[in-house]
Amino acid sequence: MIKLKTVSEIDAMAVAGKAAAHALRAMKSVAAPGMTTMDLEDIARSELQTHNARPALLGYHPRFSKVPYEFATCISVNDEVIHGLPSRQRILREGDVVGLDLVADVDGWLADTAITIVVGKGSPKAQKLLSVTQEALRHGIAKATAGAKMGDISSAVQRLVERNGFGVIRELSGHGVGTEVHEEGIDVPNFGIAGKGLPLQVGMTFCIEPMVTAGAPGIKHRPGDPWAVVTRDGSIGAHFEHTVAITESGARILTALS
Numbered sequence: 001m002i003k004l005k006t007v008s009e010i011d012a013m014a015v016a017g018k019a020a021a022h023a024l025r026a027m028k029s030v031a032a033p034g035m036t037t038m039d040l041e042d043i044a045r046s047e048l049q050t051h052n053a054r055p056a057l058l059g060y061h062p063r064f065s066k067v068p069y070e071f072a073t074c075i076s077v078n079d080e081v082i083h084g085l086p087s088r089q090r091i092l093r094e095g096d097v098v099g100l101d102l103v104a105d106v107d108g109w110l111a112d113t114a115i116t117i118v119v120g121k122g123s124p125k126a127q128k129l130l131s132v133t134q135e136a137l138r139h140g141i142a143k144a145t146a147g148a149k150m151g152d153i154s155s156a157v158q159r160l161v162e163r164n165g166f167g168v169i170r171e172l173s174g175h176g177v178g179t180e181v182h183e184e185g186i187d188v189p190n191f192g193i194a195g196k197g198l199p200l201q202v203g204m205t206f207c208i209e210p211m212v213t214a215g216a217p218g219i220k221h222r223p224g225d226p227w228a229v230v231t232r233d234g235s236i237g238a239h240f241e242h243t244v245a246i247t248e249s250g251a252r253i254l255t256a257l258s
Ligand code: MF3
Pocket: 057, 060, 062, 069, 074, 083, 101, 102, 103, 112, 113, 175, 181, 207, 209, 241
């Protein structure tokens, strides 16, 4: 069952979304060689607090894990695509490709957003991977209108990525979001067929989150690390994510800065 949201509930999610967007911006603006990924986690926590938001991932117990998550953010470096753990040992270096993902909670309403950044100056390949993944997200959002189908979003994301010579990860999708990080009933694949799939309705709120690799799109886990999802071939990965609501007038991005 899909929990449709009212206009005022969507407004409440947008408050959380703004806090989340500000936390990402703060992390991006300070990221520099020599910092640790835990330094970025600390900045996210304080920025969320400034916006009266609770870090929804802290203590969150996803279905796929035996234990709850212990951080406010997921910070995924280079071949880590998602669910990298902040660490005092992980020192950022020039050229590192770093995914920043977090969920803010204000008064029980959640919003989930992610960006990928390059520390210092990135390689042309890394820059292209990031811009293509971000553009794929924009193309997906443009299809998120009432009366369309989920496959319209999925195929728009896939097409943009593949046209640029990259591949989407097929095992990982976007999801419903609202009062929980992952709400049942909505799945947002990053590949699919236009005109097929779930009909989109006013009041749906979900995350669109393309996950793209520079090499082959296969993924794996490292022995001993149940969290980080890494590319099989060691190539770099990128991840951009917005929470959107389907409104009468199209998609509303709930995780924008303003
Ligand atoms: N923010 C992630 C997403 O986009 C969820 C992280 S789940 C966690 O779906 F367990 F790793 F925290």
